[in-house]
Amino acid sequence: MTAASGSDTVSVVERTRPIAAGGVIVGAHFLSRTAAFVLGEDAIVLAPPDGEPRRIAAHDGAILATAADGARIVSGGDDGKLVATDANCETRVVASDPKHRWIDHVALGPDGAVAWSAGKTAYVQAQESNSQSNKQSNREPRALEAPSSVGGLAFFPKGFRLAIAHYNGATLWFPNAAGAAPEKLEWKGSHLGATVSPDGRFLVTTMQEPMLHGWRLVDRQHMRMSGYAARVMSLSWSVGGHWLATAGASQLVLWPFQTKDGPMGKTARLLTPSGHRIDVVACHPRTDVVAAGYDNGLVLLVRIEDGAEILAKKPGEAPVTALAWSSDGRLLAWGTESGEAGIINLG
Amino acid sequence: MAEQSSPEKIPVTVLTGYLGAGKTTLLNRILSEPHGKKYAVIVNEFGEIGIDNDLVVGADEEVFEMNNGCICCTVRGDLVRILDGLMRRKGKFDAIIVETTGLADPAPVAQTFFIDENIGRKTKLDAVVTVADAKWLNERLKDAPEAKNQIAFADVILINKTDLVSPDELSDVEARIRGINPYAKLHKTQRAEVPLDAVLGRNAFDLDRILDLEPDFLGGDDHDHHHDHDHDHGHNHEHDHAHAHVHGGLKHYHDEEMQSIALHTDKPLDPDKFFPWVQDLVQKEGPNILRCKGILAFKDDDQRFVFQGVHMILDGDHQRPWKADEKRDSRIVFIGRNLPGKMITEGFESCIAK
Numbered sequence: 001m002t003a004a005s006g007s008d009t010v011s012v013v014e015r016t017r018p019i020a021a022g023g024v025i026v027g028a029h030f031l032s033r034t035a036a037f038v039l040g041e042d043a044i045v046l047a048p049p050d051g052e053p054r055r056i057a058a059h060d061g062a063i064l065a066t067a068a069d070g071a072r073i074v075s076g077g078d079d080g081k082l083v084a085t086d087a088n089c090e091t092r093v094v095a096s097d098p099k100h101r102w103i104d105h106v107a108l109g110p111d112g113a114v115a116w117s118a119g120k121t122a123y124v125q126a127q128e129s130n131s132q133s134n135k136q137s138n139r140e141p142r143a144l145e146a147p148s149s150v151g152g153l154a155f156f157p158k159g160f161r162l163a164i165a166h167y168n169g170a171t172l173w174f175p176n177a178a179g180a181a182p183e184k185l186e187w188k189g190s191h192l193g194a195t196v197s198p199d200g201r202f203l204v205t206t207m208q209e210p211m212l213h214g215w216r217l218v219d220r221q222h223m224r225m226s227g228y229a230a231r232v233m234s235l236s237w238s239v240g241g242h243w244l245a246t247a248g249a250s251q252l253v254l255w256p257f258q259t260k261d262g263p264m265g266k267t268a269r270l271l272t273p274s275g276h277r278i279d280v281v282a283c284h285p286r287t288d289v290v291a292a293g294y295d296n297g298l299v300l301l302v303r304i305e306d307g308a309e310i311l312a313k314k315p316g317e318a319p320v321t322a323l324a325w326s327s328d329g330r331l332l333a334w335g336t337e338s339g340e341a342g343i344i345n346l347g
Numbered sequence: 348m349a350e351q352s353s354p355e356k357i358p359v360t361v362l363t364g365y366l367g368a369g370k371t372t373l374l375n376r377i378l379s380e381p382h383g384k385k386y387a388v389i390v391n392e393f394g395e396i397g398i399d400n401d402l403v404v405g406a407d408e409e410v411f412e413m414n415n416g417c418i419c420c421t422v423r424g425d426l427v428r429i430l431d432g433l434m435r436r437k438g439k440f441d442a443i444i445v446e447t448t449g450l451a452d453p454a455p456v457a458q459t460f461f462i463d464e465n466i467g468r469k470t471k472l473d474a475v476v477t478v479a480d481a482k483w484l485n486e487r488l489k490d491a492p493e494a495k496n497q498i499a500f501a502d503v504i505l506i507n508k509t510d511l512v513s514p515d516e517l518s519d520v521e522a523r524i525r526g527i528n529p530y531a532k533l534h535k536t537q538r539a540e541v542p543l544d545a546v547l548g549r550n551a552f553d554l555d556r557i558l559d560l561e562p563d564f565l566g567g568d569d570h571d572h573h574h575d576h577d578h579d580h581g582h583n584h585e586h587d588h589a590h591a592h593v594h595g596g597l598k599h600y601h602d603e604e605m606q607s608i609a610l611h612t613d614k615p616l617d618p619d620k621f622f623p624w625v626q627d628l629v630q631k632e633g634p635n636i637l638r639c640k641g642i643l644a645f646k647d648d649d650q651r652f653v654f655q656g657v658h659m660i661l662d663g664d665h666q667r668p669w670k671a672d673e674k675r676d677s678r679i680v681f682i683g684r685n686l687p688g689k690m691i692t693e694g695f696e697s698c699i700a701k
Contacts, residue, residue: 063435148411149407149428167424189411189413207414208414209414210464231465
């Protein structure tokens with residue numbers, strides 16, 4: 001039993017607007033105040049604050065990965081397409097894999113850059129711009145072959161630089177530095193996801209083993225972050241990048257990144273112990289609060305400082321698969337594996 | 348326990364077999380039968396299979412070592428990625444078939460389902476089905492370690508292309524297979540013609556179905572003998588060729604390299620001795636143990652315990668209470684390479700409760 005099932009827990013469940021998404025939900029984002037629920041196949045459902053949800057056909061098949069920057073969602077599918085969807089319900093094919101390979105990782109970077117991968121090939125494309133001064137060549141995607149299938153992609157917060165996770169390490173790539181060899185970071189094992197800290201000092205990857213691996217980039221010091229019950233499928237940086245919140249355990253695991261040493265030699269903060277596993281995490285964009293989605297359908301809002309909990313969704317039949325905050329932190333969208341979805345208005 | 352074998356898990360069948368044995372023929376047969384089911388098929392080469400309704404995905408056979416210092420702890424990295432993707436389309440297909448290349452080791456495929464908890468929650472390994480070429484298998488067993496692995500690892504073996512060999516040759520290849528893996532279900536086929544339920548829906552990795560620890564002799568159709576004597580195949584041979592002896596009409600080969608070891612006792616085991624022993628054994632011999640299975644009776648325990656393993660990975664649970672009329676004995680089978688049979692037998696006997 002979790003502490004949240006006690007009757008004295010504060011609840012915001014009654015502020016939920018249920019959304020009929022009509023399919024398995026695999027991701028959620030916000031485009032301004034419009035919630036977007038990514039379905040397992042074919043479509044993204046956009047729910048504007050004052051209007052009926054609309055189903056946007058984005059792919060013909062499975063939607064394998066999405067990323068959003070507030071203005072658009074880019075999605076990769078098993079149809080070999082990379083599609084951009086905006087809040088006006090317009091979709092546009094950004095790229096098509098010539099061999100119809102699965103596009104199974106995507107990332108959005110600063111200044112509208114987009115990255116995606118198919119098999120071992122990672123691609124980046126700088127912002128598409130109407131500006132006449134923007135050279136045509138800058139809009140052509142650049143490609144880099146990774147040593148194995150790409151496991152994850154993450155842009156650095158500044159500059160046009162991409163981190164690519166793969167088997168036995170990660171590659172750091174400046175696509176505009178023509179002729180410069182990409183930098184290799186080595187660590188044995190299969191790296192399946194990547195995130196760069198908001199200050200650009202750390203790269204953290206999720207591994208096939210139930211653990212994270214981190215590099216302090218200035219001196220390539222390694223950080224091993226272990227103790228999980230399952231492969232970590234969800235990571236989120238708290239406001240200011242002070243904490244890295246992680247799923248994959250029956251407690252909310254937060255790694256401290258307040259200092260230049262990051263979590264080296266420190267233990268993680270563990271909050272909300274329960275008998276169920278956290279599958280998804282999403283940090284509030286303005287305050288030190290984490291939304292945690294459990295494999296029994298529960299969603300809790302957890303204050304990092306003291307572990308205080310607010311109930312956001314009661315346990316249900318299916319695991320929580322998606323959580324997203326609006327950029328002002330007033331709206332929280334959640335979705336589950338069985339297609340239940342809701343938007344909580346925290347006012 | 349019952350709730351672990353969730354009916355919603357999508358079954359995955361692995362098709363292996365050396366180059367040219369008839370894997371693709373079997374795959375096409377499965378897909379074209381009027382079974383009304385849809386399959387997601389993971390293949391290495393497109394183009395040879397004719398598919399209308401089914402999903403086909405290309406694989407890269409990336410074998411990734413786990414970062415735990417154990418060289419036999421591997422997963423198929425591409426399979427992790429593909430299964431994650433396929434699960435997004437759950438409901439669009441009834442089962443998954445993974446066709447491996449002729450040179451592939453089945454172990455990383457099987458281990459993927461044990462090691463990756465996210466995949467194990469949504470899919471379950473149904474069986475490893477190996478297609479063997481009746482005419483060429485004997486040659487391949489001599490020169491291709493992959494072919495031997497595929498036989499040793501299999502739950503179901505098709506001896507295919509039987510029309511190309513004489514009855515004597517067929518009986519010889521069957522005996523060779525039995526010398527390596529006496530436990531797999533054997534089917535003799537031409538053009539991979541086999542009833543679908545012989546290769547699909549086998550539940551061979553389901554702990555609740557670890558019933559058959561008796562060698563399979565083609566349903567005991569042509570002879571009837573029991574293996575109640577101790578099966579210690581770990582004796583040291585000074586020569587390095589296979590040898591045969593005639594036993595109950597069927598030739599018996601003992602493969603010099605790959606053997607099975609069957610352990611049996613009717614005395615209850617001490618769990619405090621057994622678990623450390625078996626853990627230590629798979630730690631040390633894991634690279635050589637391809638598969639193991641067991642049904643165990645522990646002292647002062649009314650529950651039957653079942654386990655299985657692939658290399659170093661063990662998976663076990665209490666299964667159900669022993670029935671009143673059931674003989675409470677313990678059986679374990681190891682299939683592996685150059686196994687120290689005497690040491691394993693003695694170790695097992697030392698786990699008998701005093």
